[in-house]
Amino acid sequence: MNILQKHKNRLCVQAEAAEPHQSSSDQSGLIQQVRSRMASLLRPLRIFFPARCCVPTRFYSGFVSRMRFLNSLKECDEACVAALQNAHIFLFHRLVPLLQQTGRGNLSPVFLTYSDVQSVLQKLGSDESLLKESILVGCSDQNQAQFCLDVGELDQAAVAEEFKGCFMDLRKAFFLLNGSGAPLVAKAQALLRWHQINRFCGATGQPTQRNQAGSQRVCSSSSIIYYPKMSPVVIVLVSDGKRCLLGRQSSFPRGMYSALAGFCDMGETLEEALCREVAEEVGVELQSISYSSSQHWPFPHSSFMLGCHATVSPAHTQLNVDLSELEDARWFTVEEISSGLQVKTTPRRGDPPSFWLPPKHTLANRLITEWRDRQRNSKDSMG
Ligand SMILES: NC(=O)C1=CN([C@@H]2O[C@H](COP(=O)(O)OP(=O)(O)OC[C@H]3O[C@@H](n4cnc5c(N)ncnc54)[C@H](O)[C@@H]3O)[C@@H](O)[C@H]2O)C=CC1
Ligand SMILES: [Mg+2]
Numbered sequence: 001m002n003i004l005q006k007h008k009n010r011l012c013v014q015a016e017a018a019e020p021h022q023s024s025s026d027q028s029g030l031i032q033q034v035r036s037r038m039a040s041l042l043r044p045l046r047i048f049f050p051a052r053c054c055v056p057t058r059f060y061s062g063f064v065s066r067m068r069f070l071n072s073l074k075e076c077d078e079a080c081v082a083a084l085q086n087a088h089i090f091l092f093h094r095l096v097p098l099l100q101q102t103g104r105g106n107l108s109p110v111f112l113t114y115s116d117v118q119s120v121l122q123k124l125g126s127d128e129s130l131l132k133e134s135i136l137v138g139c140s141d142q143n144q145a146q147f148c149l150d151v152g153e154l155d156q157a158a159v160a161e162e163f164k165g166c167f168m169d170l171r172k173a174f175f176l177l178n179g180s181g182a183p184l185v186a187k188a189q190a191l192l193r194w195h196q197i198n199r200f201c202g203a204t205g206q207p208t209q210r211n212q213a214g215s216q217r218v219c220s221s222s223s224i225i226y227y228p229k230m231s232p233v234v235i236v237l238v239s240d241g242k243r244c245l246l247g248r249q250s251s252f253p254r255g256m257y258s259a260l261a262g263f264c265d266m267g268e269t270l271e272e273a274l275c276r277e278v279a280e281e282v283g284v285e286l287q288s289i290s291y292s293s294s295q296h297w298p299f300p301h302s303s304f305m306l307g308c309h310a311t312v313s314p315a316h317t318q319l320n321v322d323l324s325e326l327e328d329a330r331w332f333t334v335e336e337i338s339s340g341l342q343v344k345t346t347p348r349r350g351d352p353p354s355f356w357l358p359p360k361h362t363l364a365n366r367l368i369t370e371w372r373d374r375q376r377n378s379k380d381s382m383g
Helices: 003-021 024-045 062-075 077-084 114-123 128-133 156-162 170-176 181-196 270-282 334-342 363-381
Strands: 088-093 096-101 107-109 135-139 145-150 231-239 244-248 260-263 288-297 303-311 328-332
Touching: 062 077, 062 135, 062 145, 077 128, 077 145, 088 114, 088 156, 088 181, 096 156, 096 170, 096 181, 107 181, 114 128, 114 156, 128 145, 135 181, 145 181, 170 181, 181 288, 231 270, 231 363, 244 260, 244 270, 244 363, 260 270, 270 288, 270 303, 288 363, 303 363, 328 334, 334 363
Parallel strands: 088 145, 231 303
Antiparallel strands: 088 096, 096 107, 135 145, 231 244, 231 260, 244 328, 288 303
């Protein structure tokens, strides 16, 4: 147990002991004491609680504390300004992220301090008030708030040089980003884009104002509150018990097949959307559906992908592909899938056409790998 945890636990016991037994004035005195001791303990960790904002008086696991901390920043602009001054900030230039190579050969965002960004803004002749445009993205395991900022008004090459990084289109960089970097950068880009296209109220045409965290925008004239939007998308790996069904759109890279996917229609359930998409795209009827997992997907914009496995009856596997949606759809054996999963790099122009699958970081890859593993396990258990 680290020293901070020990202090937190002690404070927790004190605060909890106070709550049920002491008079409200005793309690508020103790809460004040806890507040100032917490502030001094958290200062080295660069977490600040402004006096006016609500300070939690019970302390929970690291995860719960982080979630409550983030939530408090969304609710209190002052707390958010204070957190920004001690945060990790990563940059975009017109939605293109600033990245750097990591020791392990992949990419990560360039994390900067407030003063790093402040001094470069000054050097490049920009108003440092631009920093207030930063948007809260998350909180690291080390309790460091993470913000992103689009510096699209500055010279891109000059910013890249100052921070020893490189601005790289997210479509190219996504699969090279490290495991925690990919979802963080995707989320940040999605939030920045959402703010860029929601500057005006759809009802009144008046400008909308964001809160400091960037978790909402409000039109003061209509009082409409706008929240960041995602489009729900279903993705499904269909199996007939022995083979799985994959399709490809003409826009996919050559040789790549993926699980069937589609945007949900308004009012549909997850199950209805899955059955409709599969019926529309390949003309088969699903028998059973089981949920696997989900993913935020940044392309083309913000999608919330819900991943499932589904079965069809082995007697009804005849495909009738809608060629306006898919270039091809086929059943693949477990051996074909295993070899497709071995292909680790995108085939280059001129390479012979070979079958390959969406890379890791994709929900399609997760569903296909889960299916392959289940098939292997069931073969093993049958001897
Ligand atoms: N992360 C992953 O593993 C995978 C992600 N995907 C993503 O799933 C998404 C949906 O797959 P598709 O087969 O293209 O969908 P789809 O089969 O629904 O067809 C796309 C068409 O749906 C319409 N549409 C309806 N609502 C839309 C909305 N909110 N946004 C955009 N278009 C909408 C448009 O006409 C569009 O051309 C794609 O964006 C793709 O990038 C697809 C496969 C794997
Ligand atoms: Mg589709």
